[in-house]
């Protein structure tokens with residue numbers, strides 16, 4: 390078989406066979422297929438797409454390019470969750486403890502920030518001493534003892550995806566539905582849980598900007614998960630506005646803890662409760678209403694917060710900052726961003742908000758950049774609220790004062806202020822199961 394012929398086939402809009410997909414992934418991981426040929430293939434897939442069978446085969450080959458984690462040493466049903474990435478999305482830190490407090494195990498591998506989006510591992514590392522790399526034995530032990538563990542992806546989890554993702558990032562082939570579906574689901578299948586709840590974000594801060602594309606992506610991922618024998622469901626959630634009010638690593642841990650104490654922002658609390666209910670439902674804990682009531686109780690009785698503290702301690706973290714979030718190290722500099730005119734905030738370009746936070750040091754500008762854990766943005770006003778000229782819309786935090794100017798400009802360019810109050814946007818648009826998509830608005 391020659392890679393040239395496989396590329397030509399996809400370029401001509403034909404369907405690739407299982408053997409051809411296996412040949413290209415195997416050869417690419419071994420270094421026998423060079424980046425320039427794989428780049429041509431990625432662009433051919435980007436332009437001509439893949440059918441469901443091709444996407445499922447690609448997912449399976451990428452998953453099997455490395456370790457397939459065997460979670461059987463952990464007792465009971467294990468449920469995983471995955472967000473397609475957003476701004477202010479600290480849901481894992483809320484949802485995993487809730488689900489664990491309801492008696493369902495969460496053994497989760499999370500990622501770092503990518504582009505304008507934040508990553509759970511970076512957020513967790515803002516907790517002093519917190520270890521996000523554990524041996525497999527330690528990982529299993531933490532889950533068995535506390536009900537949950539969240540760590541970074543092990544080095545050999547879907548290595549083909551690591552190579553492919555880096556190549557897609559520089560060849561303008563990231564936002565392709567089959568490529569995203571295979572990338573996400575290969576890692577979920579390799580990570581070994583029994584059930585998978587997908588949080589597919591839609592809007593200006595998401596990789597999928599339209600609801601239709603988000604639903605198509607969710608349908609493909611649910612089909613792949615179910616085909617592999619995993620109970621899989623997706624929620625399509627709003628990422629046209631940052632989730633919650635705090636963006637940045639320790640800031641997001643603080644907001645997650647507030648939410649677990651029952652004092653979180655309404656949007657974040659609602660999305661977390663819906664995600665947690667979905668995970669409990671997949672794990673067989675009852676219908677969605679019952680699961681929601683269970684999830685709510687873990688907030689009101691403090692049991693979910695106790696689970697977070699237990700996990701932090703089991704992974705070497707200093708839980709005093711969770712018990713009293715005022716102990717988190719603060720950024721030495723802050724800047725208030727004021728409204729240039731009065732009116733209603735009608736839009737906040739969420740990708741730009743994420744970039745503005747990254748520019749303060751909360752994200753990586755290059756792969757080698759060190760994260761400033763205390764950097765980020767506290768939103769004082771969100772879409773739908775009125776502002777007066779000169780009123781504070783946000784406070785920026787950083788350890789490097791010289792970063793303020795560019796970040797404040799980026800943030801201001803994200804905000805649209807108009808005379809008319811905008812209609813309220815839904816938080817959850819649809820639920821996707823193997824039976825199809827159910828629009829909730």
Ligand code: URA
Nearest residue numbers: 473474568569572573
């Ligand atoms: N997240 C991933 O892991 N892969 C993608 O392709 C997009 C988002």
